[in-house]
Amino acid sequence: MSVVPSTDSSRTPAEHAGRRHQVLVIGSGFGGLFTTKALDAPEVAVTMVARTGHHLFQPLLYQVATGILSEGVIAPATRDIIARQRNAQVLLGEVEEIDLVARTVTAGSVTGRTTYGYDSLVVAAGSTQSWFGNDQFAEFAPGMKTIDDALELRGRIYGAFELAELAAAAGRDEDARDLMTFVVVGAGPTGVEMAGQLIELSRRTLSNEFRHIDPSTARIVLLDAAQEVLGSFGDDLARRTRRDLEKLGVEIHLGAKVVDVDATGLEVEHHDGSRERIECSTKVWAAGVKANRLTRTLSEQTGAELDRAGRISTNPDLTLPGHPEVFVIGDMVSMEGLPGVAQGAIQTGRHAAGQILRRVRGEETGQAFEYFDKGSMATISRFRAVMKRGRIELTGVPAWVAWLAVHLFYIIGFKSQLSTLAHWAISFLGRDRAERTVTEQQVLARLALEYLGEDFLRSSLRTSRGEQVRLREQQD
Numbered sequence: 001m002s003v004v005p006s007t008d009s010s011r012t013p014a015e016h017a018g019r020r021h022q023v024l025v026i027g028s029g030f031g032g033l034f035t036t037k038a039l040d041a042p043e044v045a046v047t048m049v050a051r052t053g054h055h056l057f058q059p060l061l062y063q064v065a066t067g068i069l070s071e072g073v074i075a076p077a078t079r080d081i082i083a084r085q086r087n088a089q090v091l092l093g094e095v096e097e098i099d100l101v102a103r104t105v106t107a108g109s110v111t112g113r114t115t116y117g118y119d120s121l122v123v124a125a126g127s128t129q130s131w132f133g134n135d136q137f138a139e140f141a142p143g144m145k146t147i148d149d150a151l152e153l154r155g156r157i158y159g160a161f162e163l164a165e166l167a168a169a170a171g172r173d174e175d176a177r178d179l180m181t182f183v184v185v186g187a188g189p190t191g192v193e194m195a196g197q198l199i200e201l202s203r204r205t206l207s208n209e210f211r212h213i214d215p216s217t218a219r220i221v222l223l224d225a226a227q228e229v230l231g232s233f234g235d236d237l238a239r240r241t242r243r244d245l246e247k248l249g250v251e252i253h254l255g256a257k258v259v260d261v262d263a264t265g266l267e268v269e270h271h272d273g274s275r276e277r278i279e280c281s282t283k284v285w286a287a288g289v290k291a292n293r294l295t296r297t298l299s300e301q302t303g304a305e306l307d308r309a310g311r312i313s314t315n316p317d318l319t320l321p322g323h324p325e326v327f328v329i330g331d332m333v334s335m336e337g338l339p340g341v342a343q344g345a346i347q348t349g350r351h352a353a354g355q356i357l358r359r360v361r362g363e364e365t366g367q368a369f370e371y372f373d374k375g376s377m378a379t380i381s382r383f384r385a386v387m388k389r390g391r392i393e394l395t396g397v398p399a400w401v402a403w404l405a406v407h408l409f410y411i412i413g414f415k416s417q418l419s420t421l422a423h424w425a426i427s428f429l430g431r432d433r434a435e436r437t438v439t440e441q442q443v444l445a446r447l448a449l450e451y452l453g454e455d456f457l458r459s460s461l462r463t464s465r466g467e468q469v470r471l472r473e474q475q476d
């Protein structure tokens with residue numbers, strides 16, 4: 001794509017050149033995809049540059065991690081989704097530079113770097129996991145932002161049960177107990193959903209499958225530095241969620257800040273300053289996000305402020321100061337009342353697309369974005385969820401049914417919806433999980449489990465008494 005020279009602001013460069021207005025969209029998440037779809041108009045040509053070839057439905061990542069859904073269901077190919085939209089194309093690339101003066105975006109891929117020009121730019125690169133300045137925790141307490149993260153977690157979770165079985169078979173009950181301790185850090189919706197699923201997995205799905213361990217005795221711990229579970233849902237739903245989780249068997253530690261993490265456990269500091277170590281092989285970090293680092297370059301070039309989470313302040317219409325042709329949307333935006341949720345990205349994306357079309361059509365632009373809150377929901381376990389929309393609060397089965405319907409509605413594509421329904425029936429009406437495959441790469445994912453593997457190997461082959469490790473008799 002050639003670089004488009006910038007001209008006066010009353011006419012778009014495309015109009016000067018007598019060709020279609022070129023829109024470049026960075027990212028294929030909720031923001032990028034819904035912007036592109038809303039730009040299905042003959043006056044514009046849309047190029048979507050994204051780091052992955054798929055559109056990811058992040059709210060269901062925890063179901064991939066716990067074996068309910070396959071990755072394909074929540075991450076369909078972006079080019080398949082927009083195949084019929086003839087004015088749009090998708091190109092793989094990780095954006096490294098944005099030059100607002102030259103109106104260019106440079107992206108890298110395995111084949112090298114490419115520079116694209118644009119008439120309008122929509123930056124929808126989302127957010128990444130935040131370990132609050134302790135990035136060294138990531139190795140042992142991975143987050144859940146990508147398909148790779150979810151598959152790695154699946155490997156760690158199912159791998160931990162396998163290793164626990166081996167340890168118990170060899171008579172190393174203490175190791176087995178640590179391997180069956182799962183700690184979820186962060187008691188927001190993702191942490192709650194993850195903890196609930198770990199309970200269901202251990203108490204229902206795996207309950208009859210092992211001979212040396214009893215998976216239903218697995219310890220599931222949910223930690224948060226805050227004093228509430230699901231604090232953003234209000235006191236009543238927070239209390240109700242905590243009660244439900246505890247009834248299911250989740251151990252909840254609030255006011256507990258994680259201060260250290262290693263291969264075999266983590267350390268928390270309580271409000272009174274005391275410290276406690278929890279031995280556990282599997283940790284899941286569901287505690288925080290920070291905006292994609294592209295906000296930094298945008299801030300440097302425009303003077304727009306960044307907040308503590310790295311999100312950028314935009315004009316009310318989502319453009320950047322001095323750049324009516326550049327929109328920032330979704331998780332990257334810092335705006336009063338705009339939450340970092342899928343609806344925030346979808347609605348900002350549609351607004352940006354609307355503004356671009358108005359500009360191209362010579363209509364008045366600059367209308368402020370207004371977020372319409374459609375409510376929040378989180379599942380606790382099968383048949384149990386909480387939902388809040390304005391003053392309406394739902395719990396239990398009605399909230400769970402609403403959750404199913406909303407998520408099914410937003411999953412892209414009829415095939416994926418059908419497949420999701422089938423998988424949910426298997427997991428929620430039955431006990432099984434259809435997606436438990438774990439490859440060796442996943443079990444030994446990154447270094448953390450390799451370290452654990454070495455420790456495990458050393459202790460299991462420890463023959464201080466010159467004895468061979470013998471399997472215990474199989475339990476009935």
Ligand SMILES: Cc1cc2nc3c(=O)[nH]c(=O)nc-3n(C[C@H](O)[C@H](O)[C@H](O)COP(=O)(O)OP(=O)(O)OC[C@H]3O[C@@H](n4cnc5c(N)ncnc54)[C@H](O)[C@@H]3O)c2cc1C
Pocket residue numbers: 026027028029030031032049050051052054055056057058059060061062093094095096124125126127144145189190292294329330331332340341342343344345377
């Ligand atoms: C585990 C989890 C559970 C969640 N649950 C819910 C929920 O239940 N309900 C809800 O409403 N919201 C939920 N969210 C939040 C919701 O998913 C986000 O708010 C939403 O995805 C934000 O959309 P976005 O388009 O801004 O960013 P994203 O959806 O993250 O998309 C960003 C896109 O940019 C691409 N990208 C990133 N960097 C670059 C680069 N340099 N170059 C090119 N491409 C790049 C990415 O690959 C991706 O395609 C959840 C999030 C997570 C992680």
